Amino acid sequence: MSEPVRVPALATVEDCRLIELPTVPDPRGKLSIVESARQVPFEIKRFYYLYEVSAGATRGGHAHLRLHQFLIGISGSFDVRVSDGASERQVMLNRPHIGLYIPPMIWRDMSNFSSGSVCAVLASDFYDEDDYLREYDAFVAARRGAGTA
Ligand code: TYD
Secondary structure: OOOOOOOOOOOOHHHOEEEEOOEEOOOOOOEEOOOOOOOOOOOOOEEEEEEOOOOOOOEEEEEEOOOOEEEEEEEOOEEEEEEOOOOEEEEEEOOOOEEEEEOOOOEEEEEOOOOOOEEEEEEOOOOOHHHEEOOHHHHHHHHHHOOOO
């Protein structure tokens, strides 16, 4: 069996937090703002989004070794379940001015996407498949290897 991956610090689900974004109301509509390392606790290097999610589909199903992410329910709604291997939490994202910060080494999956929903994701780094832990057991082993969980 291979050695578990070692990581410097371990977040828990308590470190996953909802962040309300500054919003500029206007009779013409609203405008919400996210700036790198200001409203979110990391430098933003990447933006991607999930849309046209198939009915009943689950996305995510992995953790990241080093990546910080911020998820926003830009349109519609979906549930995000986060787990640190010991505890889990679930939040519904359904407001365009509220996002969920997810630190590294937290398992997440997204489900119950409403029709037409859009999940925006801001990330602290470029895409790197080597940063993924896609097997739950490997994720738990990696946390144990880092000394907690
Ligand atoms: P994945 O991160 O597993 O999607 P989700 O967690 O939202 O279900 O990525 C799905 C596929 O897309 C996978 O083959 C990798 C690819 N991908 C990129 O090429 N670049 C990216 O920035 C992301 C997020 C994914």
